[in-house]
Amino acid sequence: MTSALSLTADTRTTSSDDADVLAAVSGDEHAFDRLYTGYVPALYRYLRARSATPEDAADLTQVVFLNAFRKLGSYRTNASGFAPWLFGIARNAANDAYRRSKTPALSWDIVPDAFMPHATGQTPEAAALAAEAVARVRTAVTALDRDKQELLALRFAAGLTSAQIATVVGKREAAVKKQLWRLVQQLKKDFEDEPLS
Amino acid sequence: MNPFHNPLASPRDIDTEPAFDPIVNALQTAFHAPVPTMRFNPLAAAPDVGPSRAVRPWKPVVAFGVVAALVLAAITVPLISDGGAQPASAQEILAKVAAGSRQPYHVLTAGGRGDYTWEMESWYANSLTVRMEERDYVNGQLTSTFGVVRDGTEFWMYNIDKTGVWVTHATNQGSEPVPGLGPDPFLGVSSAAEATSLLLSYSPCVPVTRGPDAKVDGRDAYVVVEGPWSPGCIDPRVSGAPAAPGRLVFWLDKATFVILQEQVQDASGAPVDQGGYFREVRTLDVGPVDPSVFHYTPPAGVKVKEVGGTAP
Numbered sequence: 001m002t003s004a005l006s007l008t009a010d011t012r013t014t015s016s017d018d019a020d021v022l023a024a025v026s027g028d029e030h031a032f033d034r035l036y037t038g039y040v041p042a043l044y045r046y047l048r049a050r051s052a053t054p055e056d057a058a059d060l061t062q063v064v065f066l067n068a069f070r071k072l073g074s075y076r077t078n079a080s081g082f083a084p085w086l087f088g089i090a091r092n093a094a095n096d097a098y099r100r101s102k103t104p105a106l107s108w109d110i111v112p113d114a115f116m117p118h119a120t121g122q123t124p125e126a127a128a129l130a131a132e133a134v135a136r137v138r139t140a141v142t143a144l145d146r147d148k149q150e151l152l153a154l155r156f157a158a159g160l161t162s163a164q165i166a167t168v169v170g171k172r173e174a175a176v177k178k179q180l181w182r183l184v185q186q187l188k189k190d191f192e193d194e195p196l197s
Numbered sequence: 198m199n200p201f202h203n204p205l206a207s208p209r210d211i212d213t214e215p216a217f218d219p220i221v222n223a224l225q226t227a228f229h230a231p232v233p234t235m236r237f238n239p240l241a242a243a244p245d246v247g248p249s250r251a252v253r254p255w256k257p258v259v260a261f262g263v264v265a266a267l268v269l270a271a272i273t274v275p276l277i278s279d280g281g282a283q284p285a286s287a288q289e290i291l292a293k294v295a296a297g298s299r300q301p302y303h304v305l306t307a308g309g310r311g312d313y314t315w316e317m318e319s320w321y322a323n324s325l326t327v328r329m330e331e332r333d334y335v336n337g338q339l340t341s342t343f344g345v346v347r348d349g350t351e352f353w354m355y356n357i358d359k360t361g362v363w364v365t366h367a368t369n370q371g372s373e374p375v376p377g378l379g380p381d382p383f384l385g386v387s388s389a390a391e392a393t394s395l396l397l398s399y400s401p402c403v404p405v406t407r408g409p410d411a412k413v414d415g416r417d418a419y420v421v422v423e424g425p426w427s428p429g430c431i432d433p434r435v436s437g438a439p440a441a442p443g444r445l446v447f448w449l450d451k452a453t454f455v456i457l458q459e460q461v462q463d464a465s466g467a468p469v470d471q472g473g474y475f476r477e478v479r480t481l482d483v484g485p486v487d488p489s490v491f492h493y494t495p496p497a498g499v500k501v502k503e504v505g506g507t508a509p
Contacts, residue, residue: 044230062237137224184220
């Protein structure tokens with residue numbers, strides 16, 4: 001079954017990642033470009049969720065990739081793959097930035113109005129309802145504590161699987177799955193009286 | 198009713214949550230920020246995201262990972278300050294290490310803190326014929342083994358941990374280290390490559406100077422002093438890099454450039470307690486290495502991931 005939550009439509013696999021890492025440290029100058037191209041959307045979105053401005057997120061994205069490039073030789077092939085390793089670096093960078101700036105853990109100006117869901121053929125009314133749903137979810141997520149917000153960012157912004165998130169945050173996969181499931185249920189509960197459209 | 202303890206609401210796999218769930222859809226949209234066009238330049242300076250205020254213990258091993266940075270720039274830009282008596286000589290050592298003018302060797306180093314310890318073993322014949330193996334232990338029990346073997350154009354990488362045995366093989370690669378990672382990035386802790394990275398790790402904030410030559414366990418050594426970190430100095434190239442509390446002193450074997458000894462010192466030169474962290478060279482053999490060391494055969498039954506000569 002295809003996961004409905006594979007937000008990044010991840011075309012990268014553990015196998016292709018490891019091959020590119022090896023090629024990169026072996027001198028193939030294009031290999032890291034492939035890793036960069038493959039991961040920059042998910043990484044940026046994760047860091048965007050944890051930065052105050054798009055500019056901060058872009059800067060952090062570059063910092064993370066530079067650090068990853070420099071540390072590439074320390075990457076170890078394993079079952080978890082390259083993504084958790086990369087997002088581990090990103091998480092540390094985001095935590096550092098958070099300590100410096102004390103900005104909110106999750107920034108909720110991440111979706112400009114122009115980017116609100118507006119499927120082809122969607123009526124203005126439907127688009128408005130969808131935008132409202134997103135706005136309400138934002139508000140609800142903002143009320144969560146920082147750890148929970150980060151789990152959601154790793155899931156929905158980065159598009160990581162529960163197993164990958166578990167590696168990034170240092171928890172068991174089962175615990176991550178349970179916590180994510182509870183978070184979604186909690187949000188559903190919040191909207192029980194007035195369901196999302 | 199507490200929904201989290203509803204026996205009818207047993208946890209499902211969030212990975213397969215249906216796409217039509219309005220909450221999930223809203224979360225997907227909320228986090229789906231537009232991505233600007235960005236390009237990666239490995240030799241570019243990192244954006245200045247400000248100094249880190251994180252309080253961290255000084256962990257040399259972590260620093261070793263961070264410092265494999267901007268090798269070309271570090272070689273060519275004369276950043277070594279005149280904070281010591283023989284700055285030109287420190288530059289000279291740096292050039293020698295970077296040039297790989299060293300004798301063959303085999304070195305076994307160990308380190309760690311508390312329950313976690315590691316061993317790192319490196320064999321060096323020449324810049325194209327090297328092997329490194331790292332073994333991690335928890336409470337004395339081996340938990341993982343990672344190794345890299347490079348023999349000319351043959352390149353093997355293996356990792357053995359609780360998830361299994363992972364072996365990758367490449368041919369016609371590995372002959373040239375990638376710019377920015379430093380020479381011999383896989384040679385490992387205590388190898389001459391590590392010394393290269395350490396020496397190249399200085400920044401405008403960290404002067405590197407040479408101290409008087411010394412002997413360590415009877416071996417002639419260069420003494421190189423890194424630091425102290427200039428107060429308030431921000432190095433935009435090494436974001437988040439921990440600032441040493443005082444200075445780092447390295448004793449480099451003159452024949453191989455292996456780090457024989459290292460010490461964190463305060464401003465007065467007194468050793469700084471590193472919270473139980475230790476690192477020591479246990480064996481250093483200088484001279485020709487048995488060629489069979491550089492031939493790797495995967496364990497029987499292990500699937501080898503092949504990487505083509507030229508990546509697609």
